Amino acid sequence: MKFFKKISITFLIVTSLSIPAIFFATSEGSGIKDDIDYVYGLAKLFMFRHSLIKNLSEKEARVLYQQKCYRKCHGDEVIKMVLLPPAGWLQVVDKMRTERGVEMTSKEADVITNYLKETYPVPQSNLPYKIVKQIQRLLWRNDMGYGDVYADITYATSEYLKSIGAPALIKKYDVENNIVFIISLNVHDGRLENYPLDELSYLRINNKEYPANKGWELRFETWDKHHREGIVKFKKEILDDKAEYFELIIRNMATKDDRIFRWNLPIVYPEGI
Numbered sequence: 704m705k706f707f708k709k710i711s712i713t714f715l716i717v718t719s720l721s722i723p724a725i726f727f728a729t730s731e732g733s734g735i736k737d738d739i740d741y742v743y744g745l746a747k748l749f750m751f752r753h754s755l756i757k758n759l760s761e762k763e764a765r766v767l768y769q770q771k772c773y774r775k776c777h778g779d780e781v782i783k784m785v786l787l788p789p790a791g792w793l794q795v796v797d798k799m800r801t802e803r804g805v806e807m808t809s810k811e812a813d814v815i816t817n818y819l820k821e822t823y824p825v826p827q828s829n830l831p832y833k834i835v836k837q838i839q840r841l842l843w844r845n846d847m848g849y850g851d852v853y854a855d856i857t858y859a860t861s862e863y864l865k866s867i868g869a870p871a872l873i874k875k876y877d878v879e880n881n882i883v884f885i886i887s888l889n890v891h892d893g894r895l896e897n898y899p900l901d902e903l904s905y906l907r908i909n910n911k912e913y914p915a916n917k918g919w920e921l922r923f924e925t926w927d928k929h930h931r932e933g934i935v936k937f938k939k940e941i942l943d944d945k946a947e948y949f950e951l952i953i954r955n956m957a958t959k960d961d962r963i964f965r966w967n968l969p970i971v972y973p974e975g976i
Contacts, residue, residue: 744926752808764818769925771805771815792819828868830975837973838866844964850957852895855887856964859934862972881916881936882906884951894928898956906937907950913941 744766750756751763759767796816799805807815828835842858857863860883864872876883884904888895901919905912920934942949946968953962 741926751814752811754810759814764814765822766926767811768815768818768822769927769930771799771807771811792816792823795819828866830866834973834975835866838863838976841970841972842966844951844966846962846964848891849960849962851890851892852957853889853891854953854956854962854964855889856951857885857887858966858970859883859885860970862970862976876934876936880939882939882942882949884935885922885932886935886953887930887932888956889930891929895931896957900933900935900953903954903956904935905952905954906941907952908941908946909943912952913937 744763747756747759747763748767748770751759751767793816796812796819800807800812830838839857842860842863843855844858845855846853848854859872859876859878861873861878864870864876864878873879886900886904888898899919901915901917904915906915907913916936916938919936922932922934924931948965948967950966951964953964956962
């Protein structure tokens with residue numbers, strides 16, 4: 704009897720969520736398959752929250768994390784900045800529940816804590832933990848959101864990529880020949896538009912603006928289209944050795960106002976680099 708009750712509840716959940724999703728798909732032009740996957744994910748999270756199922760898959764745990772965490776911060780780059788050991792993530796999730804008002808059950812909190820432990824381990828770097836955090840804060844910029852689109856920018860130098868335990872990305876992003884930025888976008892309501900970041904981004908050096916390289920690389924996108932992260936590059940040859948700073952400008956993204964992110968040059972890294 705209990706089994707059939709769960710099946711009935713599951714059917715009602717999926718049906719009730721499917722109707723608005725199909726309407727959205729036909730009215731907004733989004734892919735029906737994407738919306739069905741979206742509904743299925745919501746249903747699984749609902750069932751887990753109400754103990755109708757016992758476990759979530761790795762993908763579903765990621766969806767739960769994105770659903771609960773990305774709405775309360777700027778996105779993935781902010782979380783990477785924390786660089787906590789495993790016990791620290793337990794405290795962070797508990798603080799989210801008790802002080803930030805993020806609604807989650809104990810089971811959901813456990814899933815998110817385990818996801819954070821596995822996904823964001825302390826970087827395997829030869830540098831001390833304190834130095835790694837200083838490098839990341841030195842190269843990270845953000846705004847407070849215009850048009851409800853929040854931007855986090857990391858100037859991805861060789862030193863930065865080494866500090867996060869990702870030296871292989873130095874070659875992948877061709878850092879030797881390019882000025883590389885990791886751009887993370889986050890929206891609280893609705894879905895992010897498909898902004899062509901290479902067409903919207905410029906680098907200002909000595910009062911002269913240079914367009915980004917053609918094409919930009921999508922690193923990842925969340926299940927609900929609330930968060931997207933990509934790579935934008937500029938040819939390093941445009942950089943004057945005498946330049947005292949450069950500014951990354953992103954234009955016409957959710958607003959007509961320019962978003963300007965500035966780095967003073969040369970980058971002065973902590974001692975020990």
